[in-house]
Amino acid sequence: MDPNGTIFRDWVLSQQVCGRYPTAVDDSHIRIALDTAIAEVNIYPPFDEGFEIAEYRVTRIIDGESIFFLHVLLDDLDRAKELFDEMTESLEEEEEHQAVHVLLCCTSALTTTLFASKMGEVAIALSLNYDFTAMPIVQALQPGGDWAAVLLAPQASHMRRQIMEAHPDAVVFEIPGKIFGSFDAAAAVQLVMHALHDVQETNEPTGNLRASRDLANDRRILIITLFTLRDQARLGYRLFDHGNVTSEGAVRKPRLDFRDIIDLLETLPARGVSVSDLDGIGIAVPGVAYRGTVTLEGIVEGTFDLRGHIEQRFGVKTYVDNNCNAAAVGCYVSQDSYESLVFFRHAFGHQAGGLGTIIDGRLLKGRGNLAGEPRYYEDLLRLDMPYEDALWSDEGLFQLTRDVCAISIALTAPEAIYLGVDTVDDMGRLHDALAERFPEQHIPPLYVVDDYIERVYLGEMAISLQKLSDPSYRSLGIA
Numbered sequence: 001m002d003p004n005g006t007i008f009r010d011w012v013l014s015q016q017v018c019g020r021y022p023t024a025v026d027d028s029h030i031r032i033a034l035d036t037a038i039a040e041v042n043i044y045p046p047f048d049e050g051f052e053i054a055e056y057r058v059t060r061i062i063d064g065e066s067i068f069f070l071h072v073l074l075d076d077l078d079r080a081k082e083l084f085d086e087m088t089e090s091l092e093e094e095e096e097h098q099a100v101h102v103l104l105c106c107t108s109a110l111t112t113t114l115f116a117s118k119m120g121e122v123a124i125a126l127s128l129n130y131d132f133t134a135m136p137i138v139q140a141l142q143p144g145g146d147w148a149a150v151l152l153a154p155q156a157s158h159m160r161r162q163i164m165e166a167h168p169d170a171v172v173f174e175i176p177g178k179i180f181g182s183f184d185a186a187a188a189v190q191l192v193m194h195a196l197h198d199v200q201e202t203n204e205p206t207g208n209l210r211a212s213r214d215l216a217n218d219r220r221i222l223i224i225t226l227f228t229l230r231d232q233a234r235l236g237y238r239l240f241d242h243g244n245v246t247s248e249g250a251v252r253k254p255r256l257d258f259r260d261i262i263d264l265l266e267t268l269p270a271r272g273v274s275v276s277d278l279d280g281i282g283i284a285v286p287g288v289a290y291r292g293t294v295t296l297e298g299i300v301e302g303t304f305d306l307r308g309h310i311e312q313r314f315g316v317k318t319y320v321d322n323n324c325n326a327a328a329v330g331c332y333v334s335q336d337s338y339e340s341l342v343f344f345r346h347a348f349g350h351q352a353g354g355l356g357t358i359i360d361g362r363l364l365k366g367r368g369n370l371a372g373e374p375r376y377y378e379d380l381l382r383l384d385m386p387y388e389d390a391l392w393s394d395e396g397l398f399q400l401t402r403d404v405c406a407i408s409i410a411l412t413a414p415e416a417i418y419l420g421v422d423t424v425d426d427m428g429r430l431h432d433a434l435a436e437r438f439p440e441q442h443i444p445p446l447y448v449v450d451d452y453i454e455r456v457y458l459g460e461m462a463i464s465l466q467k468l469s470d471p472s473y474r475s476l477g478i479a
Contacts, residue, residue: 004074005043005052009157012041017088018020018095027083035059037094039087040196043074047099047269053074060094062129067094070235070251070260071267094463100130103170105163106153130192132298141166149192151175151207160389171195174459176394176423194348194422195392213335214463218242219279223460224264225323225453226285228256228296235260236453239273240461247434258304258443260296265314271427278316282464284323284456286354290369292320319464325363325371328356330459331418331449338415341444342408344374344401345452346384348422349392355404363463366410369377402433405446409438420449 012030022032033177034040041061042055051074056457058068068090072080102119104112116132123130137156140163147170152165157174164172173195179187220241226236232257239247241451249271253258261283265275281307287296292307310318328343346353355372357364364371378387384394389395401424405417424430427446434443449455 002046002052002074002390004077008054008074008077008080009033009043009075012084014039014399015088018092022174031038032088032091034091034095037067037091039068041084041087044270053270054080054083056083058087058091058094062070062127064127066252068253070253070263072135072263073266074267078171083253083263086253086255093254100148100196102129102130102132103140103145103150103167103174104134104153104391105137105150105159106134107137107155108138109139112153115180115183115185115188116150117403118183119189120401122185122189123334127191128189129209130189135161137451143167149173149195151188151192157393160392168243171392173349173392174188178394191348191423211333211462213333213462215243215333215465217465219465219468220277221279221461221464221468222268222273222275222281223457223464224261224281224283225456225460226256226261226283227323227453229285233257233260235264236457237264237268238457239459248272249336254295258306258309261306262309262313265310270274275314275316280468281310281314281316281318282460283318283320284326284460285320286323288369289320289322296322317468318406319467321460321463322354322356322369323460324354324371325365326457326459326463327354327394327420327449327455328418328451328455328459329363329462330357330455331350331356332358332361333367333458333462334455340412340414341416341418342405342414343450343455344404344408345418345420346374346397346400346422348397351391353400353404353421355408357408357414359412359414373443374390380407381416395416397421398424398430398433400420405430405434406437409434409444414444416447418447418449420455424448 013024015181017032018034022030025031028043030041037058037060040057043414044053046052053071054074056064056068060067072083074080080228096402102343104116106112116134119132137159143166147167149171151165152160154174154177160172220272223238223240224235233253235251237249251264259267268275285294287294291357294444295303306444307318307387324345327345331341331343332446340359344353345355353374355374381400383390383399385396390400401419408414425448430446431443
């Protein structure tokens with residue numbers, strides 16, 4: 001073990017976490033065992049001449065899920081210690097929240113009591129540490145209770161504002177009528193998982209989506225995807241070698257930090273990926289990406305020059321794009337029937353969605369690459385409820401999606417619309433709603449996208465490949 005590795009190992013063993021000191025399993029493996037989760041710090045030898053690598057992992061005991069996982073090069077001990085503190089923060093939070101308490105409310109609680117029982121059975125089958133309680137709405141209006149979420153039966157949905165005031169730390173939303181009416185407990189549990197953890201975006205990629213258009217190439221392109229979730233950030237990567245995925249992985253941690261991308265690139269050689277041999281790096285991120293910089297309001301302060309940091313450190317051409325734009329390109333290259341299309345993504349409870357538009361095979365970016373930020377025209381939407389309420393409602397998300405589709409049709413007349421909107425899956429109903437505004441011939445085919453991450457990976461690979469082939473970017477009309 002090199003000097004930095006020894007110093008770091010001794011430092012970790014001296015840290016107290018939740019009243020316990022770490023245990024040295026051997027010279028290179030350290031373990032912190034708590035009641036609800038287990039943390040590991042593993043120190044690996046360098047891939048080549050250089051510094052060793054520290055691996056951090058926190059595993060939840062009840063379901064075996066990795067809730068924190070990343071690697072860092074031990075060339076900067078301050079950075080390694082900072083990430084250790086983030087890991088222990090994640091561990092401590094898991095220890096404090098041993099069970100997720102969910103409250104179901106109705107006028108009398110008779111029906112919801114049975115529904116809560118069925119949801120509890122589903123949670124046990126899925127190894128989820130969820131506890132469901134039913135309560136009449138009058139009783140639920142009393143403050144108190146450690147509720148992570150409060151679910152309102154359709155007949156009690158009009159009390160959402162009052163429930164939010166009584167339980168300000170809880171996520172409050174309506175159980176969709178089609179779920180409550182059919183007593184679909186599994187779908188209700190899935191909705192809770194979306195609301196609390198954005199489960200759809202935390203699933204690992206499968207690599208099954210293939211391009212229908214010709215993307216044959218002899219390039220080695222590393223694609224990195226970054227998603228901000230409600231309680232964590234997810235950083236994934238795939239290496240496309242001659243168009244085939246030859247390596248992939250993911251990092252999870254409590255909050256987003258663009259420096260994690262640098263850490264990932266520094267440790268990839270230990271996983272058999274030589275960064276210096278790459279032809280390019282493509283990164284799909286939330287927020288506004290413009291000429292390699294990223295603006296992500298509410299999460300990252302100011303504008304971050306992501307491309308500049310990576311190209312200066314590694315000397316590899318790097319491209320940065322919005323993840324919904326990448327998904328739109330993924331939809332485009334995965335079929336060959338449409339030259340113009342729109343992709344719209346909105347996760348349940350999120351403040352804003354994202355819109356990607358392809359016109360005649362070109363990605364629409366606009367001035368400063370701002371095109372496709374629906375948050376800036378929320379006042380134009382014809383919702384039957386306040387915008388903030390619509391984000392937590394099955395009907396609200398439907399109306400929001402209807403209006404975004406209507407605006408897209410009016411402005412760009414796409415040949416197809418692809419939708420990745422939580423709880424919106426009835427394309428027949430959406431078609432009928434649009435038919436109230438447009439003649440039938442102007443309503444394009446509507447498709448549900450249930451593999452959002454796949455579309456992002458494929459689309460960012462296609463964008464990076466085209467940028468490598470056309471350094472002016474003029475073929476894509478973007479910068």
